[in-house]
Amino acid sequence: SQELxxxxxxxxxxxxxxxxxxxxxxxTLYGLYWYKQKYGExxxxxxxxxxxxEEKSHEKITAKLDEKKQQxxxxxxxxxxxxxxxxxxxxxxxxxxxxxxxxxxxxxxxVKP
Amino acid sequence: ETGVTQSPTHLIKTRGQQVTLRCSSQSGHxxxxxxxxxxxxxxxxxxxxxxxxxxxxGNFPPRFSGLQFPNYSSELNVNALxxxxxxxxxxxxxxxxxxxxxxxxxxxxxxxVL
Numbered sequence: 001s002q003e004l005x006x007x008x009x010x011x012x013x014x015x016x017x018x019x020x021x022x023x024x025x026x027x028t029l030y031g032l033y034w035y036k037q038k039y040g041e042x043x044x045x046x047x048x049x050x051x052x053x054e055e056k057s058h059e060k061i062t063a064k065l066d067e068k069k070q071q072x073x074x075x076x077x078x079x080x081x082x083x084x085x086x087x088x089x090x091x092x093x094x095x096x097x098x099x100x101x102x103x104x105x106x107x108x109x110x111v112k113p
Numbered sequence: 114e115t116g117v118t119q120s121p122t123h124l125i126k127t128r129g130q131q132v133t134l135r136c137s138s139q140s141g142h143x144x145x146x147x148x149x150x151x152x153x154x155x156x157x158x159x160x161x162x163x164x165x166x167x168x169x170x171g172n173f174p175p176r177f178s179g180l181q182f183p184n185y186s187s188e189l190n191v192n193a194l195x196x197x198x199x200x201x202x203x204x205x206x207x208x209x210x211x212x213x214x215x216x217x218x219x220x221x222x223x224x225x226v227l
Contacts, residue, residue, distance in 0.1 A: 004155075033215065042117070042203060042218035043156070088155055099146030099207055099216055100169045103155030 002027045004089055006104035013079050014112050021074045021107045023089035029069045031092035033101065036085045043088065046074075076109075084111045116140060117206050117219035125225045126194050134189045134222045138206030144168070145187040146216060147179060148203040156203055162187055199226045 003026045013019050023032070031050050035043040047056045049065035049072060056063050060077045076083055086108050090101040116139035126132050138145050144163045148156035158171035162181035176192040185206070191198055201223050205216035 035218075040201060040221070040223060042220040043205075043216075045215045045217070048215055090155075093158065099144055099161040099205060100158050100171070101156075101216070102158070105153070105155050 002091065002093065002102055004091055004102060004104035006087075006089060006107050008107060009105070010108040010110075012110045012112060015080060016078055019076050019079055019109070021087050021109075023072045023074070023104055025070050025091060027070070029065065029072070029091050032065055032069075032072045033090040034063050034072070034074050035088045035090060035103075037088060037106070038085050046087075079109075079111045081111045081113055084109055117204060117217050119202075119204055119219035119222050121222060122220070123223045123225075125227065127227055128194055128196060130194050131190065131192045132194060132224065134191075134202050134204075134224070136187045136189070136204035136206075136219060138185045138187070138204075139217050142206035142208055142217070143185050144207045145181055145185065146205045146207070147187070147189045148205065149173070149198075150201040150203060150221070151197075152200070159189070194226045196226050199224060 005024045007022050033048050034046040037043050047063045052067045052069045054065045062075045065072045086106040088106045090103045093100040093102050118137045120135045146161040147159040150156040159173050160170040161168045165181045178190045181187045201221045203221045205218045207214050
């Protein structure tokens with residue numbers, strides 16, 4: 001079965017610094033999603049990537065899917081305290097049903113003012 | 114906010130009891146998926162309902178069951194609760210169809226089993 005491994009598990013950065021979170025899949029990715037979660041709350045959709053080499057940006061967050069479609073990265077530029085939270089990558093599990101995603105364990109981001 | 118609402122927000126039950134969690138999907142969405150998220154883990158897919166029928170199930174025992182109603186709201190029922198069922202339960206709605214559409218998540222129900 002497919003597994004997603006995220007690194008690092010946790011990250012503490014100074015406000016204003018850049019950072020990158022990685023998500024590696026054991027199988028080819030056909031749909032890769034990035035979500036953000038505040039502790040104990042629901043997931044907020046950030047971006048979806050489907051094509052090899054695809055890159056998307058929203059405000060100061062950029063996500064990229066590599067050409068081989070087995071690794072994705074999420075890059076935050078000039079981090080702010082509002083970026084703090086848990087970042088989760090998810091992938092279509094190939095079961096044919098739309099809502100069947102597998103997730104990594106998440107990367108906990110803390111931003112120090 | 115996503116427009117997906119879950120109730121209750123918190124719940125405490127005793128081992129062996131039964132629990133029902135509720136989810137109202139976002140307007141225009143006909144598909145609801147349920148996830149279990151244990152502390153420090155990513156969400157795990159329980160099952161999905163599309164137009165009132167189960168449309169995919171993860172690796173969860175039959176004591177986890179669900180319903181979807183004509184208005185596309187949904188329930189998750191768990192019988193014979195076990196301590197390991199303590200987790201955040203998330204529901205997510207989407208427009209329906211194949212893969213590749215984003216899910217809109219509710220804020221979750223935190224279930225504690227004592």
